Amino acid sequence: MGAVCCRPTPVDFDGEVSLFHFVLLRCVGKGAFGKVRVVQHKQTRDLYALKYINKAKCVKMKAVANVIQERRLLEEVDHPFIVNLRYAFQDDENCFFVLDLMLGGDLRFHLERLGSLQEDVVKFYVAQLSSAIEFLHEIGIMHRDIKPDNILLDERGNAHLTDFNIAVHFSERKLNGVAGSMAYMAPEILAKRGYTCHIDWWSLGVCVYELIFGRRPFRGRSNSDLTYNISKDPLKWPEDAEKKCSRPGMLVIKGLLDRDPSRRFGCKPNGEGYQELRRHPWLKTIDWDTLESKEQIPPFIPDSKKANFDASHELEELLLEDNPLKAKQRKLNQENMSAEMRVMEEQFTSYDFKKMQRRSYYPHNQQLISTATATSSGLASSRPATPATDLRPDNGVGIASGSMELQGMDAEETTKEVTEKEYQ
Numbered sequence: 431m432g433a434v435c436c437r438p439t440p441v442d443f444d445g446e447v448s449l450f451h452f453v454l455l456r457c458v459g460k461g462a463f464g465k466v467r468v469v470q471h472k473q474t475r476d477l478y479a480l481k482y483i484n485k486a487k488c489v490k491m492k493a494v495a496n497v498i499q500e501r502r503l504l505e506e507v508d509h510p511f512i513v514n515l516r517y518a519f520q521d522d523e524n525c526f527f528v529l530d531l532m533l534g535g536d537l538r539f540h541l542e543r544l545g546s547l548q549e550d551v552v553k554f555y556v557a558q559l560s561s562a563i564e565f566l567h568e569i570g571i572m573h574r575d576i577k578p579d580n581i582l583l584d585e586r587g588n589a590h591l592t593d594f595n596i597a598v599h600f601s602e603r604k605l606n607g608v609a610g611s612m613a614y615m616a617p618e619i620l621a622k623r624g625y626t627c628h629i630d631w632w633s634l635g636v637c638v639y640e641l642i643f644g645r646r647p648f649r650g651r652s653n654s655d656l657t658y659n660i661s662k663d664p665l666k667w668p669e670d671a672e673k674k675c676s677r678p679g680m681l682v683i684k685g686l687l688d689r690d691p692s693r694r695f696g697c698k699p700n701g702e703g704y705q706e707l708r709r710h711p712w713l714k715t716i717d718w719d720t721l722e723s724k725e726q727i728p729p730f731i732p733d734s735k736k737a738n739f740d741a742s743h744e745l746e747e748l749l750l751e752d753n754p755l756k757a758k759q760r761k762l763n764q765e766n767m768s769a770e771m772r773v774m775e776e777q778f779t780s781y782d783f784k785k786m787q788r789r790s791y792y793p794h795n796q797q798l799i800s801t802a803t804a805t806s807s808g809l810a811s812s813r814p815a816t817p818a819t820d821l822r823p824d825n826g827v828g829i830a831s832g833s834m835e836l837q838g839m840d841a842e843e844t845t846k847e848v849t850e851k852e853y854q
């Protein structure tokens with residue numbers, strides 16, 4: 431009898447992806463609604479990062495729209511310098527994102543330990559991140575939360591953009607929602623006169639300054655102070671700036687931190703801004719031809735013998751977690767489900783990168799995705815040809831679910847504003 435009860439439940443790998451398909455390994459991070467841990471696919475043995483979000487917490491914090499939007503946008507994206515989605519699924523308690531695993535830690539972690547980074551290292555990240563930003567803008571997505579915390583290194587030291595929690599589609603119509611982490615917000619967001627994807631280049635400029643000099647270009651004791659400084663204060667350099675950064679490097683920072691989006695580096699239309707950046711003397715040492723194939727040896731290789739993350743997450747999970755993550759069969763009772771829970775149930779759909787073709791949930795973007803995401807070619811789509819129930823925050827449409835519509839859940843408006851305080 432004992433032998434029978436201990437036999438592991440057979441896993442149906444031909445069926446829909448679920449937590450049963452993975453071995454749960456160590457915890458590496460904690461987000462606002464859930465945790466991140468390393469997992470191994472039981473069949474392929476590939477390692478991934480599993481980000482899981484507690485559904486009840488998500489409803490309580492009115493973040494359902496953001497989580498569904500993040501899931502949908504991530505399906506559109508496939509790029510060497512983005513933390514790509516590989517699988518998505520849910521159980522009764524959590525929504526799960528299975529993402530490319532980044533064992534090199536985030537740039538906030540490295541910045542805090544090192545104080546600042548060498549100019550050449552930052553230059554390498556700028557090349558990789560600008561390629562990612564340009565890709566996103568090409569397919570009509572602005573990230574809105576570019577900051578060192580959201581830049582993750584793989585074990586070889588390549589930079590990847592992550593956290594699409596407040597990313598959004600953009601079109602000709604400018605957005606107005608104040609979104610992002612205040613210290614990295616472009617002046618046009620704070621001015622509330624409408625903004626577009628140019629804001630991501632500004633945030634990149636703030637990151638470059640902070641990574642090289644170990645402090646941010648605009649600071650403030652209060653939000654209004656910070657708003658004033660971002661909007662009006664002339665860009666100042668630290669006293670030892672010339673020891674840490676070359677003249678061309680400073681010119682790139684200055685160009686990215688131009689308050690006029692029409693003059694800002696990276697912003698010229700039709701990819702011309704990105705091409706200009708690539709041609710800039712500061713970036714002439716970058717071999718752009720082999721950058722995206724990751725053939726180059728990154729100038730900073732994270733220490734593989736040390737954990738490049740805060741080890742307290744692991745301890746917390748072991749000692750304090752009273753409901754540790756475990757694969758469970760679903761017991762769903764649709765009748766007693768709240769409206770928000772039902773939206774999550776229906777709209778946080780399963781995704782399996784081995785079986786499905788990436789696609790856009792936004793009709794105007796479908797053509798762009800099929801041409802831009804080259805790596806997904808050759809896979810059969812198991813999706814209906816017509817788009818699913820639409821969620822278009824850029825058009826001011828709330829999340830619609832069959833006959834139900836959750837008003838006021840436009841993800842452009844349900845934004846996350848991180849104030850300067852959190853960084854002091």
Ligand SMILES: Nc1ncnc2c1ncn2[C@@H]1O[C@H](COP(=O)(O)OP(=O)(O)OP(=O)(O)O)[C@@H](O)[C@H]1O
Nearest residue numbers: 458459460461462463466479529530531532536595
């Ligand atoms: N793909 C990944 N590989 C390795 N570690 C990761 C990965 N994604 C996230 N992490 C780690 O987990 C931490 C939390 O990530 P997560 O995106 O959940 O949190 P967050 O940035 O606070 O996002 P949110 O604001 O959506 O809660 C990150 O700081 C990072 O250290």
